[in-house]
Amino acid sequence: MAPTELDAALLPGCLVLSAEAGWNQTAEDWSVFFARGTVFGVVEDGRPVATGAVLPFDGGFGWISMVLVTPARRGRRLGTRILETCLEELSRLGRVPVLDATPAGERVYRPLGFRPQFGLTRWQGPGGGGVPAGVRAMAAHDLTGAIAADAHAFGAERAPLLGGFLGRAPEHAFALKNGAGFVLARPGRVAVQVGPLAAEREDAARLLLEAAVGSARGPVFLDLADRWESLAAWLEERGFARQRPFLRMARGREAPFGDPSRLFVAAGPEFG
């Protein structure tokens, strides 16, 4: 069956699909794709059995995510057909396709021309521990600076996304007292997801990371770029463990967008 654009009325079925894969997204996360992007899928008996979402950004590229096939339908090229539909949409919009691939997804993406840019690791661990000196709770007026810092690091301005995260969980949002840098976090289905975190230096990023983890209760997930070895060591000391790798890939392009030297924690594989 050919993938079609899904209506937002199918959001609950999409959430069942991502929960079935053990993923962390909530209805709020899925609603971003319905409101600001396009969700494609294959529906059987009124239920999505395969999905893929496209989120165009203003930096010349667009994000592909939520590529999911229900276990009973895997291995029949549904994942490939969903991907091809997402690629057609981004080609129509004139955007380079970018995504954060799981090892399973990588097998589908490489034959379609995706090339690796850099690795990230999903870390999983306990929240709590308090907020260090040097950072402060982010206020609404800090959002403009955070959007600019994020755009520099990520490569595209994501004002609605970041504003949405701040609105969802202001208690997990922090800015540096002196200098550019911020962190946001949001409640997920199984854990608080920390990210994005952008800063000018690793020691500043460490303070922001400490604040976001310190403000959380219960389990925390965060996707740290692999180049930040001292932050990885700090996470291990803090009781965090590696859960899974992700590979940032773009179709036909190895050079990352944005400035990876400012990008510490991604917003998650669904948003980049």
Ligand SMILES: CC(C)(COP(=O)(O)OP(=O)(O)OC[C@H]1O[C@@H](n2cnc3c(N)ncnc32)[C@H](O)[C@@H]1OP(=O)(O)O)[C@@H](O)C(=O)NCCC(=O)NCCS
């Ligand atoms: C990844 C996923 C979407 C693939 O869906 P699918 O419909 O089974 O994929 P396809 O049938 O189109 O497979 C495409 C190719 O990848 C290969 N492949 C897919 N999953 C594989 C796996 N786990 N191990 C080995 N090869 C795999 C297939 O053999 C096929 O290769 P071929 O063209 O040489 O036959 C599906 O396994 C899934 O939902 N996984 C869990 C969620 C996930 O990780 N999504 C990716 C996010 S980046």
